[in-house]
Amino acid sequence: MTWLLLLTLLGISLASAFYGASLLIWTVAMAAGIVVLASTGSLPLVSLVVIAAVFAIIAIPLNVKPWRQQLISAPFLKQFRRMLPEISETEQVALDAGTVGWEGELFAGKPDWQLLKKQPYLALTVEEQAFVDGPVEELCQKLNSWEITHIDADLNPETWEFLKRNRFFGMIIPKEYGGLGFSAMAHRAVLQKLSSVCAVTASTVAVPNSLGPGELLLHYGTEEQKNHFLPRLARGEEIPCFGLTGPTAGSDATSIPDHGIVCKQKYKGKEVVGIRLNFDKRYITLAPLATIIGIAFRMYDPDGLLGDKEDLGISLALVPRDTKGMEIGRRHMPLNLPFQNGPVRGKDVFVPLEALIGGIEMAGQGWRMLVECLSVGRAISLPSTSTGGAKMGALATGAYARIRKQFNMPIGRFEGVEAALARIAGNAYATSALSRMTATAVDLGDKPSVPSAIAKYHTTEMARELIRDAMDVHGGKGVIMGPRNYLGRGWQGIPVSITVEGANILTRNLMIFGQGAIRCHPYVLKEMEAARIENVSERVDKFDSLLFSHVGYSIRNAARSLVLGLSFGKFAMVPHDRKTAKYYKKLSRYSASLAFISDITMLTLGGKLKQKEHLSARLGDVLSHLYICSAMLKRYESEGRPVADQAILAWAFHSAIYKIQIALRLVVDNFPNRYMRSLLRFVVFPFGRQEKEPGDRLTHRVAQLLLVPSDTRDRLTNGVFKSDTSTHPVCLMEQALPRVILAEPLERKLLKALKQGEINGITWDEQLKDAVDKSIVSKEEADILLHVRELVAEIIAVDDFDVEELRLGRRPESRIDTQHAA
Numbered sequence: 001m002t003w004l005l006l007l008t009l010l011g012i013s014l015a016s017a018f019y020g021a022s023l024l025i026w027t028v029a030m031a032a033g034i035v036v037l038a039s040t041g042s043l044p045l046v047s048l049v050v051i052a053a054v055f056a057i058i059a060i061p062l063n064v065k066p067w068r069q070q071l072i073s074a075p076f077l078k079q080f081r082r083m084l085p086e087i088s089e090t091e092q093v094a095l096d097a098g099t100v101g102w103e104g105e106l107f108a109g110k111p112d113w114q115l116l117k118k119q120p121y122l123a124l125t126v127e128e129q130a131f132v133d134g135p136v137e138e139l140c141q142k143l144n145s146w147e148i149t150h151i152d153a154d155l156n157p158e159t160w161e162f163l164k165r166n167r168f169f170g171m172i173i174p175k176e177y178g179g180l181g182f183s184a185m186a187h188r189a190v191l192q193k194l195s196s197v198c199a200v201t202a203s204t205v206a207v208p209n210s211l212g213p214g215e216l217l218l219h220y221g222t223e224e225q226k227n228h229f230l231p232r233l234a235r236g237e238e239i240p241c242f243g244l245t246g247p248t249a250g251s252d253a254t255s256i257p258d259h260g261i262v263c264k265q266k267y268k269g270k271e272v273v274g275i276r277l278n279f280d281k282r283y284i285t286l287a288p289l290a291t292i293i294g295i296a297f298r299m300y301d302p303d304g305l306l307g308d309k310e311d312l313g314i315s316l317a318l319v320p321r322d323t324k325g326m327e328i329g330r331r332h333m334p335l336n337l338p339f340q341n342g343p344v345r346g347k348d349v350f351v352p353l354e355a356l357i358g359g360i361e362m363a364g365q366g367w368r369m370l371v372e373c374l375s376v377g378r379a380i381s382l383p384s385t386s387t388g389g390a391k392m393g394a395l396a397t398g399a400y401a402r403i404r405k406q407f408n409m410p411i412g413r414f415e416g417v418e419a420a421l422a423r424i425a426g427n428a429y430a431t432s433a434l435s436r437m438t439a440t441a442v443d444l445g446d447k448p449s450v451p452s453a454i455a456k457y458h459t460t461e462m463a464r465e466l467i468r469d470a471m472d473v474h475g476g477k478g479v480i481m482g483p484r485n486y487l488g489r490g491w492q493g494i495p496v497s498i499t500v501e502g503a504n505i506l507t508r509n510l511m512i513f514g515q516g517a518i519r520c521h522p523y524v525l526k527e528m529e530a531a532r533i534e535n536v537s538e539r540v541d542k543f544d545s546l547l548f549s550h551v552g553y554s555i556r557n558a559a560r561s562l563v564l565g566l567s568f569g570k571f572a573m574v575p576h577d578r579k580t581a582k583y584y585k586k587l588s589r590y591s592a593s594l595a596f597i598s599d600i601t602m603l604t605l606g607g608k609l610k611q612k613e614h615l616s617a618r619l620g621d622v623l624s625h626l627y628i629c630s631a632m633l634k635r636y637e638s639e640g641r642p643v644a645d646q647a648i649l650a651w652a653f654h655s656a657i658y659k660i661q662i663a664l665r666l667v668v669d670n671f672p673n674r675y676m677r678s679l680l681r682f683v684v685f686p687f688g689r690q691e692k693e694p695g696d697r698l699t700h701r702v703a704q705l706l707l708v709p710s711d712t713r714d715r716l717t718n719g720v721f722k723s724d725t726s727t728h729p730v731c732l733m734e735q736a737l738p739r740v741i742l743a744e745p746l747e748r749k750l751l752k753a754l755k756q757g758e759i760n761g762i763t764w765d766e767q768l769k770d771a772v773d774k775s776i777v778s779k780e781e782a783d784i785l786l787h788v789r790e791l792v793a794e795i796i797a798v799d800d801f802d803v804e805e806l807r808l809g810r811r812p813e814s815r816i817d818t819q820h821a822a
């Protein structure tokens with residue numbers, strides 16, 4: 001009976017914790033449990049007294065606030081203040097910069113799936129769609145990636161003119177200033193389509209629409225600056241660039257040595273107060289031809305011309321290209337993707353105070369301005385271009401794997417190739433869903449700092465994995481460069497995406513969880529603020545109520561993780577759908593595990609967490625994959641739950657869940673405190689590790705979806721350039737694919753006859769002729785086979801050159817017509 005009582009009390013505690021019952025309700029439920037069992041009279045008196053006494057010792061101080069504060073909260077607060085991480089001004093700015101959206105639900109352990117369902121699935125306006133179908137399509141028809149990357153090392157003058165005339169550089173500038181005033185979704189659609197044809201063009205368009213003078217002026221510019229610059233930027237009369245990075249300050253951007261001294265100097269004939277700038281910037285996109293250069297520098301006022309503060313902090317100024325002292329125009333060569341990129345140096349460059357973005361009031365606010373704008377650009381540019389590249393990779397590799405035959409079979413039928421194809425499909429599905437979800441957040445008015453870091457890191461990493469698989473499947477065809485190669489430049493250039501806008505190792509190890517843990521946590525930030533309150537009793541009071549809500553929250557998450565782990569998610573509240581309910585249950589379970597581990601990690605490590613990058617990266621992986629899975633489910637539901645897409649969703653989902661399990665396992669196995677390690681193992685993996693990678697049958701089904709035209713394949717690759725009037729090599733493959741498939745039974749018939757000795761001939765042409773003569777295939781069938789053979793020969797062809805033609809920068813006398821090779 002004693003054991004029964006103990007088990008009942010444990011059950012009551014677990015149920016109260018699981019449903020997040022308040023301390024009072026738990027106390028009443030426990031007391032009621034003890035009374036009911038005592039009233040049966042079957043319990044030994046000693047046991048009853050001991051259990052009741054233990055319960056009273058725990059419950060009474062917890063429920064009497066003054067005792068609780070004195071015995072628990074105040075001593076803990078002392079310890080907490082000692083553990084509190086030092087938050088630098090830079091970090092504080094980063095923490096204050098963003099808003100919290102769906103990732104907050106995932107982080108807090110009990111996601112409300114109805115909120116995700118209610119999120120709109122945004123579409124383009126008629127005008128935006130017309131732009132994508134009009135000028136963007138026209139541009140894609142004209143672009144010749146090989147000439148841009150190999151021969152001209154730049155867009156040709158007509159393309160520059162086309163971009164300016166059609167206001168590609170003013171997509172984010174509102175219409176009142178002459179821009180296109182596009183939504184984030186439209187911005188995404190344009191970049192996605194361009195990047196599917198030419199990465200250099202996509203980067204050229206992305207930069208002025210991302211973090212740089214345009215966006216900074218929109219948010220912080222003075223009226224005068226906006227009225228002057230924005231219309232000129234929208235029309236492409238000014239080409240902007242923005243210089244933050246320098247030789248010694250890369251990831252550690254706030255360490256820039258570039259400086260500006262407030263001083264008086266003659267400017268346009270008059271003596272004015274201004275800033276004398278000295279700087280050395282590198283890797284600056286569009287710098288070689290920019291007309292207006294945004295510069296980040298540390299501003300000093302040693303002579304007190306502006307006030308009594310000498311070090312004013314990081315500030316941003318706009319410097320015209322022709323200003324005396326500017327050294328600009330030389331180019332870097334980023335991995336054979338020759339978009340305009342180069343150094344900018346300035347020696348004693350004098351600008352008036354009006355050159356400060358936002359005017360003198362914004363002096364010293366530069367870092368805040370950059371960080372506040374960063375999340376918006378980061379949520380769109382690289383996720384959209386990665387999505388375009390990923391979708392094009394999926395389209396091309398699927399077609400090629402069906403068209404290319406070895407051992408008399410399409411290579412896409414071999415299991416080894418299937419594995420690569422399934423990964424390609426899964427990555428393309430996930431990348432697109434993720435970039436769509438973060439762009440949606442921007443359109444809804446969020447500043448998604450954590451999702452934009454997730455999107456930047458994971459879309460570029462998925463694109464990197466995808467292009468690697470695509471290259472493997474293409475074999476030599478992917479390796480030999482030339483106009484017929486549609487993969488090689490993507491393969492070469494992917495490290496650029498990995499490096500820019502927050503290099504990926506740093507983003508994964510420091511930013512995703514580092515920001516997520518503090519920003520998304522419902523209590524930590526508030527507790528940190530409470531711990532800094534000056535007045536002692538107010539501090540203890542505030543801290544006490546936060547602490548006890550926090551403890552309740554932690555216990556709830558532990559109980560949820562354990563119960564959902566033991567019950568395979570049975571008690572999670574999820575949308576009722578036969579196909580997807582199990583997915584939501586898994587996400588609910590791992591969301592609770594993440595919330596609990598995060599709390600234990602912060603409790604155990606405090607400020608030292610910053611140095612524990614392995615832990616932080618792995619917890620960031622869990623948050624990221626929960627977010628990616630949510631985005632995929634949102635996509636699947638919003639596209640009308642297409643039955644034919646279920647296999648891809650299942651593959652991508654199980655693969656992500658498996659990665660969550662790996663990350664959690666590594667966190668638990670390497671947790672620095674061994675007692676906590678055992679607790680975590682029990683709470684997170686009560687039945688051990690049960691998630692599995694997608695099985696072979698599922699892999700086979702997904703791979704086959706890429707090999708044949710279908711609605712699923714169209715949905716997977718929608719939004720990329722697929723014109724059936726273009727001679728782009730991938731478009732040609734798309735046109736050939738149905739004919740190749742149609743000819744396959746005929747090829748098999750011919751092969752069978754050959755094997756059975758029914759037809760003779762040394763060459764294929766002779767064999768075909770004999771087959772027609774013996775009525776094994778009809779004349780029409782023979783024509784189909786011949787036509788397909790020609791198409792295939794063109795598709796599998798690679799380029800060769802005279803050695804002179806290979807000399808970079810020199811236009812060859814006669815080139816093969818790249819766009820009309822077929």
Ligand SMILES: Cc1cc2nc3c(=O)[nH]c(=O)nc-3n(C[C@H](O)[C@H](O)[C@H](O)COP(=O)(O)OP(=O)(O)OC[C@H]3O[C@@H](n4cnc5c(N)ncnc54)[C@H](O)[C@@H]3O)c2cc1C
Nearest residue numbers: 242243244245250251283284285334500501503504505506
């Ligand atoms: C093609 C290109 C275009 C660019 N365009 C611009 C532009 O227009 N304007 C501009 O201002 N800048 C631009 N950049 C700069 C870009 O933002 C920087 O390259 C980036 O910030 C990284 O700096 P870094 O290259 O010096 O690498 P480093 O800072 O030297 O980093 C090297 C490696 O160390 C890792 N690392 C660094 N610190 C940590 C840490 N604490 N924890 C874990 N890992 C860490 C990084 O992730 C990276 O993998 C561009 C760069 C390139 C290559």
